[in-house]
Amino acid sequence: MNFALRVKMLKPSPTLSISAKANALKAEGRDIIGFGAGEPDFDTPEHIKEAAIAAIKAGFTKYTAVAGIDELKDAIIQKLQKENGLSYKRAEIVVSSGAKHSLYNIAQVLFEKGDEVIIPGPYWVSYTDIVQLAEATPVIIETGEESGFKVSPDDLEKAMTKRTKAVIFNSPCNPTGATYSESEIRALAEVIASRDVIVISDDIYEKILYDDQIFFNMANVDEELKRKTIVVNGVSKTYAMTGWRIGYAAGSQDIMSQVANIQSQNTSNATSISQKASVAALMGKQDEVFIMVEEFRKRRDYIVSRLNAIEGVRCSKPAGSFYVFPNLSGFYGRRSFMGKKVSGSDSITEYLLEEANVAVVPGAAFGDDRHVRISYATSMANIEKGMNRIADALAKLD
Numbered sequence: 001m002n003f004a005l006r007v008k009m010l011k012p013s014p015t016l017s018i019s020a021k022a023n024a025l026k027a028e029g030r031d032i033i034g035f036g037a038g039e040p041d042f043d044t045p046e047h048i049k050e051a052a053i054a055a056i057k058a059g060f061t062k063y064t065a066v067a068g069i070d071e072l073k074d075a076i077i078q079k080l081q082k083e084n085g086l087s088y089k090r091a092e093i094v095v096s097s098g099a100k101h102s103l104y105n106i107a108q109v110l111f112e113k114g115d116e117v118i119i120p121g122p123y124w125v126s127y128t129d130i131v132q133l134a135e136a137t138p139v140i141i142e143t144g145e146e147s148g149f150k151v152s153p154d155d156l157e158k159a160m161t162k163r164t165k166a167v168i169f170n171s172p173c174n175p176t177g178a179t180y181s182e183s184e185i186r187a188l189a190e191v192i193a194s195r196d197v198i199v200i201s202d203d204i205y206e207k208i209l210y211d212d213q214i215f216f217n218m219a220n221v222d223e224e225l226k227r228k229t230i231v232v233n234g235v236s237k238t239y240a241m242t243g244w245r246i247g248y249a250a251g252s253q254d255i256m257s258q259v260a261n262i263q264s265q266n267t268s269n270a271t272s273i274s275q276k277a278s279v280a281a282l283m284g285k286q287d288e289v290f291i292m293v294e295e296f297r298k299r300r301d302y303i304v305s306r307l308n309a310i311e312g313v314r315c316s317k318p319a320g321s322f323y324v325f326p327n328l329s330g331f332y333g334r335r336s337f338m339g340k341k342v343s344g345s346d347s348i349t350e351y352l353l354e355e356a357n358v359a360v361v362p363g364a365a366f367g368d369d370r371h372v373r374i375s376y377a378t379s380m381a382n383i384e385k386g387m388n389r390i391a392d393a394l395a396k397l398d
């Protein structure tokens with residue numbers, strides 16, 4: 001079959017393929033510990049489920065307005081006002097089938113051949129593909145542990161060209177957990193303010209933030225930056241609602257009306273039932289979010305100390321999200337007792353799966369081959385057992 005070029009360029013999601021491999025081994029009876037998960041291991045809170053059940057029983061099961069029901073738009077507007085200090089009108093909000101869908105729609109609306117889109121790396125796996133599916137070119141700014149995996153104004157300045165159409169920001173970041181402070185965002189905003197560039201702010205880990213760090217968005221800088229910024233967020237990570245598929249974008253009305261147009265020709269509205277559940281998530285009690293984040297913080301502290309106790313491993317302590325991104329490159333070039341050489345993040349991932357029965361995600365998938373991503377969205381018991389296994393397996397390499 002002669003497939004379209006856009007499909008030939010696509011990489012299958014590496015996070016999903018490692019899960020598939022781990023699941024296949026589990027099915028064979030192997031006791032695999034999965035650190036690949038990109039979703040909270042907690043259940044969706046009860047009052048959110050109840051709202052969905054009530055919606056079904058009330059017959060709220062038909063098409064809705066493409067950009068979302070007013071009730072949910074108002075809940076989003078209230079959230080953005082109260083928690084982020086940002087004011088939007090209904091016409092500036094579009095609800096989509098997950099934040100990934102919001103990002104996809106935005107890319108289709110704004111990008112075309114010849115456009116460059118700046119993405120600080122290590123980056124979430126889907127950004128580059130979403131940009132390429134819109135025929136634009138991703139421009140990666142590489143960062144490392146030395147800078148806390150953050151870009152400086154200077155880095156940003158250097159990456160800008162006449163073709164730069166947008167910058168994608170993701171703080172807290174998947175996979176590094178790096179989180180930008182208000183002063184860091186303000187410094188980056190100075191580079192953007194003088195240019196005709198759009199900021200896409202992926203705030204999906206906004207609430208999964210530790211140590212009294214305060215969330216700050218590019219749109220908070222001033223009115224000009226707010227006009228240039230599209231805020232993308234959703235309920236998946238905050239409320240353990242990944243399967244419900246609700247995300248949203250907030251931005252200027254001219255862009256958002258085009259986002260709604262694109263959506264009207266692909267999915268139409270996001271699921272009516274999930275929209276009602278998301279109203280309950282945003283408007284209801286938030287205590288389960290705090291319980292979840294506190295549990296994540298304990299796991300983060302434990303996992304970072306265990307990793308740093310392994311000779312040859314270096315792991316910085318992330319300020320947000322539920323991932324750690326340890327540097328394992330000190331083991332590259334060493335051999336297992338089978339004589340197989342570990343040469344990079346793909347092969348050390350394979351080694352850990354074979355030798356330690358532990359599934360992690362290779363850093364190469366996120367644009368940094370020196371690291372692997374470990375998700376701690378799994379129980380403390382699993383983390384303890386998995387860390388023991390990783391320590392033993394790495395000690396065997398020589």
Ligand SMILES: *Cc1c(COP(=O)(O)O)cnc(C)c1O
Binds near residue numbers: 174246
């Ligand atoms: C999980 C994730 C998303 C997508 O979330 P959905 O709302 O479930 O589509 C977007 N960005 C990042 C960085 C993520 O990790």
